[in-house]
Amino acid sequence: MSADRLNLRAVRASVLVAAILVAAKLWAYGVTGSLAVAASLADSGLDLMVSLGGLAAVRYAQRPPDDDHAFGHSSAEDLAALGQCVFILVSAAAIAMAALLRLGDPAPLARESAGIAVMALSVALTAGLVAYQTRVARQTGNRVVLADRLHYLGDLVPNLGAIVALGASLAFGLGALDSVIALGAAAMLAVGALRIGAGAWDALMDRAAPDEMIAGVAEIAAGIEGLRGFHDLKTRTAGSRVFVNLHVEIDGDLTLRDAHEIGAELHRAILRRYPQAQVIIHKDPV
Template structure:
């Protein structure tokens, strides 16, 4: 097994625990960088790491809830809990951006010189290396496990990496040019960037909670599988789908001759369901059997009144 494949198979809970540890380390490094330099840009970077810590803790809680098996109160499982993690992270990012922006505006109005820039930049780069490595691992694992919480945390960490790169560039330019206003200007740019990222995460989580349809490439795979079973006596219609955390669901009607025995019809349906779930990992297929000359009209507007 390759290294990348090994990373993809790491359980989300393990990586989120690692995210908590890395967040604590980066908070210490970035706070020290701010303390020795007095840079408001580095302070904004440290504040975002506090958001990383809170988000990782909440994501771990939600992923643990999402992993619970279905029960009497939640017969379809707890998979949507991951969307709450993404929404919380987006909200936390947006709140942090407001705080960063306010601090930066105050420093822009009252610029101050920076001190010991070299040490501050070195600490910031080191913390960014930790975040980049963890974000890369979480993104690979998130794709494999279809974990919204893991993907959201990974995207946030990667945003943090680019944010730190911008801060390092800004602080370096301050040291080179002596233009102290560049430091708070960079911090304002950081605030706007993470505000955008927070809004994006909030939007994605809201779409997940509203039962979005499956991705186009997944639906194409479903339709390809159904074509393998199509026959002059068998047809499919009323195909609908939705996503719920790591789970994918598809419902459809399968029409077949009314003269078939129930056992024969059920056997064909079982074959179709198994083929669909084998073609699309994490899919749960529900197929309703109907005679060829019977049509369902549950979508008619008259029936919805």
């Protein structure tokens, strides 16, 4: 199966899981009144929005270049992530405010056992999704799938926190712990949103690839037979793509065919290690 199809299947799986969890947690919040469950519900609702946005962005980003977008459409992923960051921050602020208000006037929870069952289902489905996304990401290296996986991995903590809050209320009557855990979940949402937003902003501003990738490209170029040297290695990121431009130095007395083959070998070697890269090589005679 192609990398594009694997990436689409992984994002579709996250949409399905998020939709199931939103429905289940909405019912659990209605019967328990737990703010920890509400925080987890908001997180799953945002997960659904993020996954839907990611699905649309991945599908759009896979469109081939055209006359108006010569370098493709991969920046759509970054635009979607930036918009999702704003929604997540607003949700985190709302959860934190509700938790602070309830701390001053704690309200008893109800039907904690039902809420615990729903949150246990959430943990199981999320863990299964993360395992599948991990497998796909290892095969394709897609940044959208990796980011989605990281986000759902972070969801396991507030889900487990909601189980603890409901269990404490059921066993010991500690209703205030629910608000404390909700505050922690809100803080995690805010930190995650800022991290996602920063990455999207960097990509939209044409930030260079990570230092280790730049060093890796340089290492590959140094090992190509017939390559005398290289210069002007430049990179930029856009969505799940990384654009690599470099000038290579080749013996000017070689035939055009031989010189081209050296450049082609470098191109293939870079793509073998970094399949998400778009590589442009300019040949200079020496």
